[in-house]
Amino acid sequence: MAGRILLLIACLFWLTTAHAELSGERRALIQELFPSATVIKDRLPDFPVYPVYQLQELLGYAYVSTDFTRLQGFAGKPIKLLIGLDTRGRFTGVKVLNHHEPVFLHGLGEEPLFQFTDQYENRSLREQIIVGTSNSSRSGRDAGGNVVYFDGVSKATVSVLILNDTVLSSALQVARQKLEGFAQAAPTRAKPDFYEPLSWHQLIDRGYIGHWQVDAKTVEVAIGRPLSDYPTAIEPPEGEPFSELFFGYINAPMVGRNLLGDEGYQQLMKRYEGGAQVLAVFSHGSFLHVAEDFVPGSAPDRIGLTQNNLAVEMRDLNLLGPTLQLQLGGIPAFDASHLFRVGGSLGFNPGAEANLKLNITLARNHLMVDHTTFDIPVRFNDDLFETVEIAASPEDTREPVWVGLWKERWWQISVLLIGLAVLTVFFAKQKSLSRHPRLVRRFRWGFLFFTLFFIGFYAQGQLSVVNIYTIFLAIWDGFSLDVFLLDPVIFILWIYTFITLFIWGRGLFCGWLCPFGVLQEMAAWLGEKLKFRQVRVPERWHRRLILLKYPILLGLVGTAFYSLTLAEQLAEVEPFKTSITLLFVRYWPFVVYAVGLLVIGMFIHKFYCRYLCPLAAGLAVLGRFRLFSWLDRVELCGNPCQHCKNECGINAIRKDGRVDYDECIQCLECVVILRDEDQCVDKRIQNKKRERQASILATDAG
Structure with missing residues (x-):
């Protein structure tokens, strides 16, 4: 009996080892992702990644996306990818192992899909990747800060957005587990009962709302030219800031209830009770946190959010207006006020340090443009937050892909x-x-x-x-x-x-x-x-x-x-x-x-x-379970009249006059005929009877 048990254990061990061993085909694909690799190890037993080495130096990890996320594609099945990630958090490449996206399999062909995945090579997890909805000349270019635009695939928008979400969410899980510099601080959340009525200045003085400003001279030093060289730049009056920003974490009742009032705060939290995190940003001065042509509901170009060296998604909620207003007395009159949803696939830890990046772009003329970026520390008072024992996974906290598609x-x-x-x-x-x-x-x-x-x-x-x-x-x-x-x-x-x-x-x-x-x-x-x-x-x-x-x-x-x-x-x-x-x-x-x-x-x-x-x-x-039969019939339909049947191009009317609803396309031609005094035989007979009766009455009267 003991021998059989040992044999069974040995077989199970062999099966586990066989499953973990790297096939020749998979090894060849990983070699393409890491051309300089000399050693590709089997998948780790405790974490599903393949370590890749050049001699003794760790180059990075390869992994299969479905081991980390099973986000369903357009056909209801996940897109299976082999992804390479180096030790600095840069993608060495993305290979498509298997997919069921109809538009690529039997429509556009797979070449556009492979061209899309090629764009990930040498891009970093620290960059915010935005996928265009169609082919665009902005591919691979920074839009300021860490924002990078990828070419989309026309007629396959849904598929490539799902693929992008699969790549980023799975890579983030690998990076946080295996790469230095990507580990998360202890997760926090806003204390639900921490609140007292405070004034605007008290909120700032206690660190519940952040404040930052920059003057014109500092901007001129950073950009290397006087503001007078830029026709579009407006020099602020003496003593006034070039740009002044205020920002606060609305989910914290201390901030949200004071700024929006109890009713407005409850309205906002109820609307986004699924865990959305909201950051308020206000500004005034010569340079605001959004441009004049900013599109409500979109991601801002001038300002970005980073945490742990990763770009955190910001998207305007387009809510401040007649139905939701700032209620706090004594609050300044701002030139721009927005509520941004933050987090996305990377999540956001409100109690940990973060940075807002203000990207200042000034044009000397239509050909020459100068840039500079200011880092704005974001660190709110610790009293606002409490530590959460278990961090929510990125898939639990990110905004679903479909929400962005509906907004767009x-x-x-x-x-x-x-x-x-x-x-x-x-x-x-x-x-x-x-x-x-x-x-x-x-x-x-x-x-x-x-x-x-x-x-x-x-x-x-x-x-x-x-x-x-x-x-x-x-x-x-x-x-x-x-x-x-x-x-x-x-x-x-x-x-x-x-x-x-x-x-x-x-x-x-x-x-x-x-x-x-x-x-x-x-x-x-x-x-x-x-x-x-x-x-x-x-x-x-x-x-x-x-x-x-x-x-x-x-x-x-x-x-x-x-x-x-x-x-x-x-x-x-x-x-x-x-x-x-x-x-x-x-x-x-x-x-x-x-x-x-x-x-x-x-x-x-x-x-x-x-x-x-x-x-x-x-x-x-x-359709056989329909509640009504809308197309009226009369006694003469089909017996003897066949006019509707003869005019029905799809032949959905039987010889006895009945409408075959399984075949009818509701063109309403038969309904028009039935109500036409000149076409419907029944109407014509009734009209003749009325004419004959009227003639008889007229004769009798004569």
Whole structure:
């Protein structure tokens, strides 16, 4: 028995060792990250990193990102990276090991992804990396202080922002554990009950609010020229500071309650009860902490925050105004006042030392610009804070990625919500509005153009079957709403579509909000204008072919649980990515397929939507639970009248007059016909009866 136990222990030890051993492929990749390495050790048993040496000198560490963070990508799975970090906290490179981002796998190709990760080489954790939303000439350039801009990837904004967050949050965990100079001081938080009413001067005198100023002469010495050499610089009056700053940690009740009043402080803390940290900055003088063209809600260029030699993210909350004002009596009139959310992926320890950096940039002319930076010590009175026994992990304290994306796209969200509200009102009043056929047709085509060019081409709001199996996979792996919040336009469209499925059925989305559906509609219109013979699929074949999209849907969803990569490849049955996301700029077979479907649609109305679309199948299934049947029918519909059926391009009306809501795209053409005195047979018969009755009455009266 003892021998068997020893054998089992030996096997377990062997398996553990085998798991920790470095494979040849992984070793080769690490060698690329550290070209001068002579020794690459196996992964440490107590911390998942690979130490890398040149002879006896430690060069740094390589590690796999998923060992530290599993932030989900756009497809619901994390992006797996191999990252190199040297002993000074500089990235030696980032390699993509595995990912499921559809836009790179089957759209743009992976080269833009690799070009993005190449930008990390030789950048430091001490720099604040800001990813642009599209390609920009600012890549790699400092914007003052430690701020560095990276080129984004057009049409893949969400994916690269997730990747950036993965790189920074994982690297920070490694640096704090393994690198000198990155260790955190004991974590602190504001004392919740430490408060007494104080005046503005008492807050400053006791160190609860920081104060700093610089005069014009000091600036001239630092920059090496008199201020008179700079046309845009304003020399302050004699004895006045060039720049004067005040700053305070709003989360501390001693500061927040005194400055904002009890009601304002509670309002702010309730709004950001998830742990957001807020720093107030006020300034006056010739040079303020924000420029005149500062965009509210963004990160400031003139001022930055560092702690432990790391750049800490600052973002304006855009809250000070009519609803939230400074309430403290005797407070000076400032030229600029802002509340900044601080922390980001690096976190912020309010009771530890930090620095504000004021970046002064003065232009001699349009070609020559001079810079200087002043470090402003940030050290508040220790009485404000208490020590926390266990530090929160960076992933617990940072602002979710999706929050920044929603702020950045606020105007797109606003336009979309207005458009959806207008569409909802139109559909709610369709019975009365359908009495005006010209109005209905003009509104429909106007909204279709809005869907194609704004929702589709500009905002990239094309829903896809990929979203459906992403939901199933998220439920299977552990549901997280954050994955779906990453794209605000897609999220809003899905919520709206889901709700309206139970009111109007599938047709509201398929007929009005699907950008590729609009392309099919336009192709059909063009086919008619070019007098192409319109093919009507025989009824018995039509009823069979409309079922084809359901096994396609089941096959895609089932495949996703077997292989997400294979499912993403099979999802190319949807031409949405080729036509809407990439504007037909893609490898030629994909373009031929998408264009071919549109050409077929010039002869067979909305061929793809009717017979092949798996997304339409999924929506039709849920649409069967709709609460209402909005499209009225009358006794003569289908018996004998077939006018609506003959005019229905998508053939969603059966011979007996019933509307097939699983196929209907809610174009409202049949509703217009039903209320048209000249088109509806029932209306014409009723009118003739009334005319005959009136004639009889007139004859009798004569």
